[in-house]
């Protein structure tokens with residue numbers, strides 16, 4: 001799914017209005033009906049609903065939502081903040097459409113701001129994607145009052161005061177909703193850690209905007225959905241054999257850190273690789289052979305760390321990094337490996353940290369190599385610091401484009417930057433996965449997919465998605481706090 005900027009979303013609305021064709025007031029109705037459908041499916045009519053409206057189209061949505069909820073027997077109180085003389089035409093029309101007996105209160109001064117009770121829902125329709133400056137004055141006071149209350153806030157399209165495509169200042173006043181119900185497509189802000197408390201749990205509702213506009217309008221940003229990946233899962237042919245599914249090589253582990261490479265190795269096999277060889281220091285030989293009899297082991301002559309450049313001819317993909325350590329001899333091995341590469345590679349953890357310490361190495365990383373840093377590792381690779389998450393994203397994009405690499409910046413909504421300048425935000429995964437070893441599992445999965453011949457960009461996007469999916473299934477079984485990396489492996493399968 002494409003992620004559009006506010007300007008593109010506005011053009012998308014206009015395109016739909018002109019080409020469907022549909023009146024803008026009817027499009028607003030469609031949006032409001034979609035919001036109410038979501039709301040009624042989640043909350044019954046026992047709790048009072050307060051709707052706070054601005055005078056733009058977001059406020060117009062709020063008024064239409066009020067009308068539809070009243071028809072459905074919800075107890076609704078409407079407040080309108082008079083922040084301008086004249087509302088938009090669709091706001092005005094929806095105000096007219098409200099039943100004369102609807103309880104409407106205009107807020108023209110601070111004393112008219114209500115207190116919001118803890119058992120109520122506050123539907124936030126003050127400001128939407130038309131935000132041009134931070135919220136101030138009366139609107140900011142209303143937002144503050146909502147945030148100070150214990151009411152459950154639900155934002156229409158986007159939290160009031162939150163910029164969709166650019167960073168807010170830390171002092172900006174923004175609704176902190178429990179939920180955001182966004183129309184048609186997510187906003188860039190939904191994927192930024194710094195916006196988390198201003199987004200809450202977000203859901204998309206379709207309002208039937210033009211499919212042809214979506215298809216023909218370019219954007220660097222995408223949101224990965226299961227539907228978009230369905231063509232990547234292929235049934236195995238009846239006469240296929242282990243040689244049909246590639247031979248992966250994983251290099252990692254060091255004394256005290258053998259668990260990492262064991263986790264990667266298990267995940268690699270579960271991703272469907274036909275054969276797996278693990279190169280590890282000799283101290284890991286018994287550990288690997290015992291814990292994972294399905295894998296072959298290539299013991300390094302060194303007892304504690306990896307030092308030997310492997311003969312890479314037999315392997316269709318290589319993954320290096322989990323538990324690797326940063327011994328000077330390991331560094332030499334990594335240098336040798338990078339200079340002899342012919343197959344696709346995943347670089348993770350200490351392989352990335354070694355490259356950070358020896359930045360010249362970055363230039364021997366081949367095109368389309370997949371790097372899987374968490375934010376700290378990425379910051380070390382960049383040797384630079386970002387001001388905010390939007391700048392981090394821009395830096396990620398430039399880095400991947402300039403070096404022609406695939407970079408999976410891990411975390412909630414892992415951002416996968418491709419050499420073509422696109423960024424793909426993941427839609428699966430949960431905070432239960434914030435536990436040691438989860439990243440090692442991902443390295444194994446992507447290496448296994450590469451070994452089977454999946455193109456690197458697909459392997460990164462599909463692997464990250466399936467890793468999160470398995471993590472979600474695991475969390476459902478054992479709860480997020482109890483989840484450990486092995487549970488992700490046990491839930492793998494697609």
Ligand SMILES: NC(=O)C1=CN([C@@H]2O[C@H](COP(=O)(O)OP(=O)(O)OC[C@H]3O[C@@H](n4cnc5c(N)ncnc54)[C@H](O)[C@@H]3O)[C@@H](O)[C@H]2O)[C@@H](O)CC1
Nearest residue numbers: 013028031056057058127128129130131132133134135157
């Ligand atoms: N046909 C459409 O365009 C549709 C629009 N929809 C709704 O329309 C919203 C966007 O509507 P608008 O573009 O009218 O934008 P808003 O409803 O966000 O209102 C912005 C208006 O307030 C002013 N404003 C901006 N920042 C302000 C601030 N900090 N303090 C006070 N006033 C401020 C702007 O100058 C503008 O006039 C979407 O978020 C969505 O809720 C939906 O109804 C779907 C269809």
Ligand SMILES: Nc1ncnc2c1ncn2[C@@H]1O[C@H](COP(=O)(O)OP(=O)(O)O)[C@@H](O)[C@H]1O
Nearest residue numbers: 410411412429430431433434436437438439440
């Ligand atoms: N809050 C979260 N939501 C979703 N996924 C998460 C979250 N925290 C961590 N993860 C995922 O778990 C993995 C953690 O990787 P990493 O930090 O490298 O861990 P480790 O080095 O311990 O293996 C990444 O794939 C990341 O996307």
Ligand SMILES: [K+]
Nearest residue numbers: 124127158160
């Ligand atoms: K809003």
